[in-house]
Amino acid sequence: MPGFELFGDAERKEVNDVLDSGVLMRYGFDGMRNGHWKAKELERELEKRLNVNHAQLTSSGTTALNTALAVLGVGAGDEVIMPTFTFVASFESILNAGATPILVDIDDTLTLDPKAVEAAITKKTKVVMPVHMCGSMADLNALKEICDKHNLYLLEDACQAYAGTYMGKALGTIGHVGCFSFDFVKTITCGEGGALITNDKNLAIHADQYTDHGHDHIGNNRGVELHPVMGYNYRISELNAAVGLAQIRKTDEFISIQKKNKKILKDALSTIPEVSFRRIPDEDGDTATFLSFFMPTAELSLKIVDAFKEFGIDAYWNYFDNNWHYVRKWNHFKDLKSLYPLSDHIKNGIQNLNELEFPKSDDYISRNISCLIKLSWTEEEVKQRAQKMVNAIKSVLK
Numbered sequence: 001m002p003g004f005e006l007f008g009d010a011e012r013k014e015v016n017d018v019l020d021s022g023v024l025m026r027y028g029f030d031g032m033r034n035g036h037w038k039a040k041e042l043e044r045e046l047e048k049r050l051n052v053n054h055a056q057l058t059s060s061g062t063t064a065l066n067t068a069l070a071v072l073g074v075g076a077g078d079e080v081i082m083p084t085f086t087f088v089a090s091f092e093s094i095l096n097a098g099a100t101p102i103l104v105d106i107d108d109t110l111t112l113d114p115k116a117v118e119a120a121i122t123k124k125t126k127v128v129m130p131v132h133m134c135g136s137m138a139d140l141n142a143l144k145e146i147c148d149k150h151n152l153y154l155l156e157d158a159c160q161a162y163a164g165t166y167m168g169k170a171l172g173t174i175g176h177v178g179c180f181s182f183d184f185v186k187t188i189t190c191g192e193g194g195a196l197i198t199n200d201k202n203l204a205i206h207a208d209q210y211t212d213h214g215h216d217h218i219g220n221n222r223g224v225e226l227h228p229v230m231g232y233n234y235r236i237s238e239l240n241a242a243v244g245l246a247q248i249r250k251t252d253e254f255i256s257i258q259k260k261n262k263k264i265l266k267d268a269l270s271t272i273p274e275v276s277f278r279r280i281p282d283e284d285g286d287t288a289t290f291l292s293f294f295m296p297t298a299e300l301s302l303k304i305v306d307a308f309k310e311f312g313i314d315a316y317w318n319y320f321d322n323n324w325h326y327v328r329k330w331n332h333f334k335d336l337k338s339l340y341p342l343s344d345h346i347k348n349g350i351q352n353l354n355e356l357e358f359p360k361s362d363d364y365i366s367r368n369i370s371c372l373i374k375l376s377w378t379e380e381e382v383k384q385r386a387q388k389m390v391n392a393i394k395s396v397l398k
Ligand SMILES: Cc1ncc(COP(=O)(O)O)c(C=O)c1O
Pocket: 060, 061, 062, 063, 086, 087, 089, 090, 131, 133, 157, 159, 160, 180, 181, 182, 183, 193, 194
């Protein structure tokens, strides 16, 4: 998955442009920058590649989510529906907005279950936030229909699914707003960075302002710019954007390597009747960053995890006991361990996470094994790996 695996002269050249000019900031210093505007250039490349009207870079995927919620006007008293399986940042961004995260079950897509979403809608619901986990998408047609019916915003957390598509459209462009992460372990990396995309001009203007202390970015004298709204510093640096600019040009190469490697592994595992695969609503749009499969029971999955270790296979997860990605171990959220007092809106609105049970999510996550697809494997290595995986699984099933 990570773009950092194929890293080299192109990234160095883009970074050196920035170092040579000495302008590490994305705004201002027009005369000194030798014409280099790496962040702006990367935004235009994202717009072109994703066929979307507006891209706003941010310092991370987390700040992209913070910005997305802000521009959608989400705040105190609002509820945002999110899945039990995601990265902690989805939950954090909702709390950061002063809003209330409402956790609901996932289904065999490993993303939001549309039926669970519909059942969780209240008068306070403002946003549905599907998270396209492990490189593949949620059931977006069903979720969009629900959002349209109930007049809700659809915010796609596509942080793990840059370059994925759904029915021919880029992930992140189906909802009102989409967010990406370009942190060190994502499909393409800036080192640290993220982006918000939208086709809505007003949302884009607010995102541009919000991520830079509310600056209106009108004219070329930063010192006299006005602040139509409040904002924060969620800016990406030119150095990070420069790395991303070299990486984005490798997108097609990365995705095609991942698809080739994943197919070899999936074909091999398909020969085992006990193995079933994660449902991908649009297979063509999969980024192939992971191969995710289910065993019939949690017990078998755990045994296979052990067998993979024994057979020398690396880079796979059963997320049931994972601290970052699955609700079961989010103890700091369950106990609301905030460094500062949380608002009454949050305290009164939040589900009692210590009491809540998610048997359906538990079932899918406990039976799931997700294997990372690397870019740097040779074809021979992937074939050997596939054979080892088959042998390991069969050793457990025999
Ligand atoms: C689903 C999801 N959302 C948000 C983020 C946050 O991105 P970042 O690490 O760039 O802040 C991540 C990062 O792993 C993620 O996986």
